[in-house]
Amino acid sequence: MDLVDALGQLSFEVQGALAEIAGKHDLSLVQTRLLGVLRDREPTMQELGRHLGLDKSSVTGLVLRAQRRGLVIRTASELDRRSAHVIITEDGLRLASAVADEFARWIAANVAAVLAPAEQRELTRLVKKVLSS
Amino acid sequence: MDLVDALGQLSFEVQGALAEIAGKHDLSLVQTRLLGVLRDREPTMQELGRHLGLDKSSVTGLVLRAQRRGLVIRTASELDRRSAHVIITEDGLRLASAVADEFARWIAANVAAVLAPAEQRELTRLVKKVLSS
DNA sequence: GGACTTAGTACGTGGCACGTACTAATTTAG
DNA sequence: CTAAATTAGTACGTGCCACGTACTAAGTCC
Numbered sequence: 001m002d003l004v005d006a007l008g009q010l011s012f013e014v015q016g017a018l019a020e021i022a023g024k025h026d027l028s029l030v031q032t033r034l035l036g037v038l039r040d041r042e043p044t045m046q047e048l049g050r051h052l053g054l055d056k057s058s059v060t061g062l063v064l065r066a067q068r069r070g071l072v073i074r075t076a077s078e079l080d081r082r083s084a085h086v087i088i089t090e091d092g093l094r095l096a097s098a099v100a101d102e103f104a105r106w107i108a109a110n111v112a113a114v115l116a117p118a119e120q121r122e123l124t125r126l127v128k129k130v131l132s133s
Numbered sequence: 134m135d136l137v138d139a140l141g142q143l144s145f146e147v148q149g150a151l152a153e154i155a156g157k158h159d160l161s162l163v164q165t166r167l168l169g170v171l172r173d174r175e176p177t178m179q180e181l182g183r184h185l186g187l188d189k190s191s192v193t194g195l196v197l198r199a200q201r202r203g204l205v206i207r208t209a210s211e212l213d214r215r216s217a218h219v220i221i222t223e224d225g226l227r228l229a230s231a232v233a234d235e236f237a238r239w240i241a242a243n244v245a246a247v248l249a250p251a252e253q254r255e256l257t258r259l260v261k262k263v264l265s266s
Numbered sequence: 267g268g269a270c271t272t273a274g275t276a277c278g279t280g281g282c283a284c285g286t287a288c289t290a291a292t293t294t295a296g
Numbered sequence: 297c298t299a300a301a302t303t304a305g306t307a308c309g310t311g312c313c314a315c316g317t318a319c320t321a322a323g324t325c326c
Contacts, residue, residue: 014144
């Protein structure tokens with residue numbers, strides 16, 4: 001197996017685990033990403049679309065469904081009355097943290113557990129180097 | 134950034150690239166995986182579901198859409214007349230190869246290009262170690 | 267003030283995934 | 297050897313996701 005296969009498989013593995021964890025909390029992968037983005041931002045719909053790589057028309061429904069479940073709210077912007085800021089609620093924050101914690105535990109059990117500490121550091125370093133490009 | 138964030142982000146990055154490449158060939162990520170599985174197998178619908186981690190009722194539609202586009206065919210099993218084997222067509226093979234090649238080029242440009250040869254080997258080794266667990 | 271641009275929604279289409287309910291073929295029990 | 301249970305697959309309804317197009321309302325530019 002070469003680098004291409006290794007990274008391809010790894011990405012499916014990690015995304016699969018994340019999807020499963022999210023599913024246990026009745027969240028889709030996209031909803032989870034949404035909440036993740038909103039943990040440290042209060043973006044407009046447009047900015048949200050940029051962060052998630054989605055069209056603005058896709059964001060409408062995504063936020064609508066999250067709002068129905070009480071995970072986010074929309075507030076009118078005061079600077080520009082056309083735009084709305086999306087803000088995560090307490091419930092949303094709790095869910096996001098729960099998923100994040102469980103994901104961290106999955107990494108610990110499935111990655112960290114099979115690598116020596118030095119290997120973990122090296123893997124982190126290499127991946128970061130790739131991501132920063 | 135720690136190991137958890139690094140692997141999370143990497144998986145989104147890789148899957149995003151793969152989805153984009155697949156999209157250029159009018160394939161979804163799932164269709165691409167389907168064709169990938171079929172490159173070296175002629176599974177029944179059930180086996181296909183197991184490989185992809187999907188319910189059998191999900192596989193029906195997936196294969197149906199692929200069949201409409203001439204990417205796969207279904208043939209009746211001779212051992213068990215209840216089951217059908219899914220087989221990739223020449224067109225399907227061509228598409229699968231095109232996506233795989235382009236993905237390999239993406240890895241070369243975005244991963245291999247920023248790592249020294251020894252680092253690439255080390256990354257591959259570490260990822261394989263994780264996957265084999 | 268009128269033309270243009272921008273933020274967001276509405277709606278229709280298509281893919282994806284599931285659960286449930288069904289048919290047909292096969293296997294198992296009695 | 298039939299009757300019951302299991303298995304392979306499809307049909308259908310639901311909901312999520314993503315997009316393009318068309319629209320409204322608000323802001324900007326002349």
